[in-house]
Amino acid sequence: MASNPSLDNSPNLDDWLSIDRQGRVRVRTGKVDIGQRISTALAMIAAEELDVDYERIEIMRVDTSAAPDEAITSGSNSMQQSGNAVRLATATARRHLLGLAAAALDVNAASLEIADGLIRSRATNRSVTYGELLDGKPFGIAVDLAAKTKSPDAYSIVGRPRTARGMADIVTGKMLFVHDMTMPGMVHARVVRPPHSQARLRNLDAAAVARLDADGIATVRDGSFLAVAGSDEFSVIKAIGRLNAAADWDGRGGLDTRDIFAALTGNERISLPVVAGTPLDAPVPPRPAGGTLEVRYERPYHMHGSIGPSAAMAHFADGRLTLWTHSQGIHVLRKSMAEALDMAIGDIHIHHAPGSGCYGHNGADDAAFDAALTARAMPGTPVLLKWTRGDEHAWEPYGSCMAMELSASLDDSGAVTAWSHETYSDTHLNRPRPGPGGMGPGRLLASRFRAEPQHPPVAPPNMARHAGLHRNLDPLYRFPETRLVKHLVRGLPLRTSAMRTLGGYANVFAIESFMDEMAEAAGADPLEFRLRHLDDPRARAVLETMAQRLDAIALASGHGRGIAVSQYTNSKTYAAVGIDLSVGDDAQIQLHRAVVAVDAGQVVDPDSLAAQMEGGVLQAASWTLYEAVEFERDGVISRDWDSYPILRFGNIPAIETIVIERPGDPYLGAGEASSGPAAGAIANALYRATGLRLRRLPFTPDALRRAALASESAN
Numbered sequence: 001m002a003s004n005p006s007l008d009n010s011p012n013l014d015d016w017l018s019i020d021r022q023g024r025v026r027v028r029t030g031k032v033d034i035g036q037r038i039s040t041a042l043a044m045i046a047a048e049e050l051d052v053d054y055e056r057i058e059i060m061r062v063d064t065s066a067a068p069d070e071a072i073t074s075g076s077n078s079m080q081q082s083g084n085a086v087r088l089a090t091a092t093a094r095r096h097l098l099g100l101a102a103a104a105l106d107v108n109a110a111s112l113e114i115a116d117g118l119i120r121s122r123a124t125n126r127s128v129t130y131g132e133l134l135d136g137k138p139f140g141i142a143v144d145l146a147a148k149t150k151s152p153d154a155y156s157i158v159g160r161p162r163t164a165r166g167m168a169d170i171v172t173g174k175m176l177f178v179h180d181m182t183m184p185g186m187v188h189a190r191v192v193r194p195p196h197s198q199a200r201l202r203n204l205d206a207a208a209v210a211r212l213d214a215d216g217i218a219t220v221r222d223g224s225f226l227a228v229a230g231s232d233e234f235s236v237i238k239a240i241g242r243l244n245a246a247a248d249w250d251g252r253g254g255l256d257t258r259d260i261f262a263a264l265t266g267n268e269r270i271s272l273p274v275v276a277g278t279p280l281d282a283p284v285p286p287r288p289a290g291g292t293l294e295v296r297y298e299r300p301y302h303m304h305g306s307i308g309p310s311a312a313m314a315h316f317a318d319g320r321l322t323l324w325t326h327s328q329g330i331h332v333l334r335k336s337m338a339e340a341l342d343m344a345i346g347d348i349h350i351h352h353a354p355g356s357g358c359y360g361h362n363g364a365d366d367a368a369f370d371a372a373l374t375a376r377a378m379p380g381t382p383v384l385l386k387w388t389r390g391d392e393h394a395w396e397p398y399g400s401c402m403a404m405e406l407s408a409s410l411d412d413s414g415a416v417t418a419w420s421h422e423t424y425s426d427t428h429l430n431r432p433r434p435g436p437g438g439m440g441p442g443r444l445l446a447s448r449f450r451a452e453p454q455h456p457p458v459a460p461p462n463m464a465r466h467a468g469l470h471r472n473l474d475p476l477y478r479f480p481e482t483r484l485v486k487h488l489v490r491g492l493p494l495r496t497s498a499m500r501t502l503g504g505y506a507n508v509f510a511i512e513s514f515m516d517e518m519a520e521a522a523g524a525d526p527l528e529f530r531l532r533h534l535d536d537p538r539a540r541a542v543l544e545t546m547a548q549r550l551d552a553i554a555l556a557s558g559h560g561r562g563i564a565v566s567q568y569t570n571s572k573t574y575a576a577v578g579i580d581l582s583v584g585d586d587a588q589i590q591l592h593r594a595v596v597a598v599d600a601g602q603v604v605d606p607d608s609l610a611a612q613m614e615g616g617v618l619q620a621a622s623w624t625l626y627e628a629v630e631f632e633r634d635g636v637i638s639r640d641w642d643s644y645p646i647l648r649f650g651n652i653p654a655i656e657t658i659v660i661e662r663p664g665d666p667y668l669g670a671g672e673a674s675s676g677p678a679a680g681a682i683a684n685a686l687y688r689a690t691g692l693r694l695r696r697l698p699f700t701p702d703a704l705r706r707a708a709l710a711s712e713s714a715n
Contacts, residue, residue, distance in 0.1 A: 004145070006030065006085040010068035012095075013139040017046075017088035023117045025052055025132035027090075028060045030614050031082040032328055034357030036671055037164045038078045039610035042086050044604050048157040049090035049150060051114040052130070059165070061375075062352040064179040064334050072329030072431065074498060076359070076572050076669025080704025083604065083667050091147040093139065100133045152663035156603050159663075178324050178353035179311045183382040186313075187218070188233040189374045191446075192226035192243045193391060196635035197495065199249045199703040200224045200449070208246030212239055213556035219243065220377040221349070223451035226373045229383060239387060240388075254633035256493040261298050261696070264403040264424040267491045270461050274470045274484035282407075282420065282483075290410025293521055297406070297510040298696040301494055301629035302399040305646060309392040313353070314375035315382045320347045321375065325368040326355025329431060333365050336432040336440025337372060340447055340454065359671065361431050361500040363387050363396040366445040373446055392638040393644055395445060398571035398629055399499030401492070402469065404510035406407035410481075414522030416533060423507060425469035427459035427488065430497035445495075456495070461488045466569040475511050476567050477533040494631065501672040504568065505620060508676025509683065509697070512564035516684045517693065526563060526684065536659075538599050539567055545658055546576035546597035558582050558688025559592060564680030566673070574599040574675035577654070578615060579681040583689050587701035587708075589625055591653035591682075596674055598657060601665040609670055610657040616674035617655060622647035624679045626698050 010030075011014065018026045027046050033039040039059040047054040060066070070082055094114070102109040111123040120127040151158070169175040194201065201224040209219045212228065217239045220227040226247065228239040256263075271280050313324040321343065327333050330350040338345040355364060371385035379583040387395075402425040434440040438454050441447045447454040462468045470486040501508075526649035527547050534540050543565045555561055560583075566577040571706045580593040596613045603609055626645045630638045638644035679697075687693050692707040 004081060004084055004088075005144060006070045006081040007088065007143055007145065009070070011142050013089055013092055013143050015068050016086060017139070018145065018267060019092055019130050019134050021136050022521060023052075023129050023709070024058060025050060027057045027344060028067050029082045029086065030062060030068040031073045031078040032062050032352045033331075034073065034326070034328065034359070036612060037605055038073075038082065040162060040165045040566065041079065041083060041605040041608060042156050043165065044162060045083060045087050046090045048155055049087060050094055050117065052117045054157055054162070055219040056117070062330060064330055064348070064350045067688060068236050069331040070149070071332060074328060076568060076671040076673070078669070079604070079667040080669050085143070087149055088145060088147050088210070089143045091149045092141070092144045095144075095147060096139060096141060097130055099131055101128050104128050104133060104435075119433045119506040134231055147185035151270055152602065158571070159606065161607050162605060164608065175354065177308070177384060178313060178326055178355045178592055179308065179514055181313045181324060181384055182597040184314070185376070186382040186384055187229045187231055187381050188236045189229035189371065189385040190236055190240050190388065191370050191391065192228060192240055192247065193384070193395065194224060194249050194449070194466050195251060196255055198252045198254060199246060200252065201226065202250045203248040207489065208242065211487060212242060218378065220374050221252045222373060222377075223453065224334060225373060225446050227370065227385070229374055251634070255635065256491075257631070257633050260300070260401045260492065261493060262487055264401060267489050269424065269487045269489045271485060271487045272461055272463065274473055274486055278483050278485060280485055288410055290414060290522060292407060292409040292516060294405070294407040295514055295517060296695065297404045297506070297513060299402040299506040299509070300494070300697060301401045302361040302499060303629055303644065304358040304360055304396055304499060305627070305644060306358045306362050306392060308356040309387040309389055310356060310367035311384070311386040311397075312364070312368040312371040312372035313382060313384050314368070316372070316375040316378075317380050317545050321372055323348070323350045323368050323372060324353040325350060325364055326353060326357070327364045327368055329365075331455050332431065332433045332440070333368060335434040337369060337440070337445060340369065340441030340444055341372065341376070343523050360399070361397050361497040363392050365432050366395070369444040376396070390639040397430055397495050398496030400428055400469070400496040402503065402506045404507060406510055406514045407607065408514070408518055410493045410518065410522050414524050414529075416477075416479045416518060416711040418481040419475065419479040421473055421511070422473070422485040422487060423469055423473050423503060423506075424487040424489050425503060426492045426496045428468040428496065428498055428502040429462055430459060430495070458490070459488070461486070466571070467502075469503040470507075471502045471569060472511075472566060473505045474570055476536060476539055476565070476570055477515070477530070478535050479533065494629065494636075500619065501568070501675045504672065505623065505675045508564070508566045509624070509679035512566070512680025513693075513695065516562070530565065536567070539565060539661060542576040542597040542599050544572045545660060546595050549597070549656065549658060550578040550595045553580075553593065555580060556582070556592070560687065562684025562686070562688060564677035564684065568669065568673040572638060572669040575613065575673040575677050577674055577677040577681045579678070579685045580691060581682065581685045583686070583704065587704040589686065589699060589704075591621060591651055594653045594655045594678070594704050596655065596657045597660065598673065599662060599668070600670040600673075601662045601668040603661060604667070606659055609659060612671050613657045613709045614655045616672065617678040618647060618652060620675040620678035621651075621682060624682050624697055624699060625651070626700070628698055661699070
């Protein structure tokens with residue numbers, strides 16, 4: 001197989017696998033389980049390749065002392081990176097153990113067979129276990145990148161339904177999260193926030209601090225970073241208000257409230273071709289027989305909106321810092337934190353602990369740094385620091401607002417002859433990674449408020465394939481002439497970073513909405529128009545499979561139906577989505593049905609794949625219908641679930657997922673594949689139901705009413 005970055009970083013078999021004397025298999029991974037069931041899939045792979053009962057596989061908790069460094073759990077890379085690494089590691093181990101058994105039993109290896117970690121010779125009927133062969137010792141060999149893995153026709157575990165690991169504890173309430181941690185002598189802590197990101201602390205009333213101290217509440221201050229800590233959590237929560245009243249903040253002019261959609265195309269920007277050689281200047285539109293269509297689509301700021309606010313436990317003692325966090329990238333966080341705190345990296349130990357899974361960069365890393373700063377001010381005292389709901393909503397890094405400008409020309413047969421797509425956006429790549437110019441520390445929120453601040457670096461353009469704002473900007477369709485340009489916009493008002501799909505959700509929303517608009521201009525059926533321009537057989541297969549299932553379901557009167565398709569990053573999972581919806585007299589959009597066809601290559605855990613497709617549809621539906629971060633000069637005003645509404649149970653459609661099996665094919669990352677097509681399908685279904693083409697997200701009742709009034713005025 002091709003080089004695997006996970007195995008490049010951790011090439012030794014002992015980095016990934018150990019077997020104790022009782023034959024229990026411990027698998028290590030650098031990818032964290034945030035609800036995507038990666039621990040279940042890895043256990044299935046290991047059990048399959050080793051011929052060991054699934055229940056004897058233990059997936060070890062990720063920490064910086066023992067887990068392989070697999071960077072960040074992101075980008076739908078877990079199966080392609082960790083999945084393949086574990087598969088090769090266990091295949092290497094199986095071959096090695098067979099060799100040891102042949103020597104120990106003095107038989108030809110061809111006579112050996114394995115059942116649940118017991119190796120038996122058919123020639124002599126003598127046997128030996130994995131545990132006996134290793135006797136607690138390490139393997140001492142490298143993972144073989146060319147190790148022969150099992151053929152799919154021999155699978156008995158992979159591809160079969162399996163209850164997710166930890167699910168019983170989750171549904172019975174036994175699951176413990178980082179928020180639930182307790183340690184002897186522990187204090188609770190909260191951060192006292194400024195009004196907004198530009199404000200700085202001018203003065204703090206010393207008498208108020210003394211009164212808090214008399215009540216058992218410690219105040220931690222480092223420049224404009226303020227925190228309170230104490231043994232009673234409720235008293236700490238009340239102390240936030242007391243200290244806020246004692247703080248004098250300099251607002252420094254507040255946030256820039258100019259229209260963000262105008263700023264996206266009006267601000268300074270760096271413009272780059274997505275494909276080398278693409279002209280930056282828009283060509284003079286030709287006058288083809290079929291005409292040219294030019295359209296703009298827009299997405300507001302979105303938040304992760306983790307249902308549980310971020311939290312972390314920190315303990316600083318004897319010059320060493322130990323952290324428990326639900327960060328998705330504990331190794332890069334450790335390196336960034338060491339630089340920020342001027343500590344040796346070996347003096348920081350980070351454990352991953354279950355918390356608010358977010359499929360992106362929410363407040364987890366920042367909460368961990370908040371906890372570390374507080375713990376360093378209180379040596380020897382464990383600190384459990386939790387963000388409030390207002391903290392999570394107002395201070396997490398958001399998914400960037402975006403504008404997509406598309407144009408295309410048709411010939412007299414209704415085929416696209418030229419296609420242009422330009423996307424304008426802030427960065428989507430702002431995680432705290434170590435790098436030049438204090439890149440890692442500068443991306444930790446509290447760094448900018450400390451007495452010696454480390455300012456956030458200006459994000460450079462990332463030209464990696466399908467990175468950041470140009471993810472899925474390149475259409476899956478084949479057109480004779482394609483122009484693709486990205487614009488990294490400067491001077492936008494809110495902090496942004498990685499959120500599920502990065503720019504892919506909005507780019508696919510725009511592409512798939514535009515394909516329907518072009519189909520109408522060509523007088524073609526939307527499905528037929530797509531197929532006419534689609535030569536990838538796997539993309540055609542998911543599209544046709546979804547459409548056939550959708551066509552078999554009667555469309556109710558007054559409902560609209562829309563379709564969309566994409567391949568995530570044009571290299572991972574294929575997903576086609578169909579949506580049925582209606583619009584009530586109150587202009588509320590009601591989702592009725594969703595059909596998803598998915599091709600993720602070799603499927604390890606089919607229930608997980610279906611769940612990820614369904615989750616992507618629901619999250620995209622929430623973004624598309626409800627979500628937009630609102631802010632004013634004095635700060636973000638979307639601070640709770642009323643001011644930032646999300647999809648609720650009353651608008652969840654019936655979802656059917658059809659998995660196209662590809663036994664023996666490579667794993668394809670699946671976590672983010674359905675989000676973009678879901679948005680496009682909703683937009684197209686809304687048009688079919690109402691005749692209104694909405695191009696700015698979200699599709700709220702007010703947006704529908706404005707569109708209806710504009711349509712009436714135009715007619």
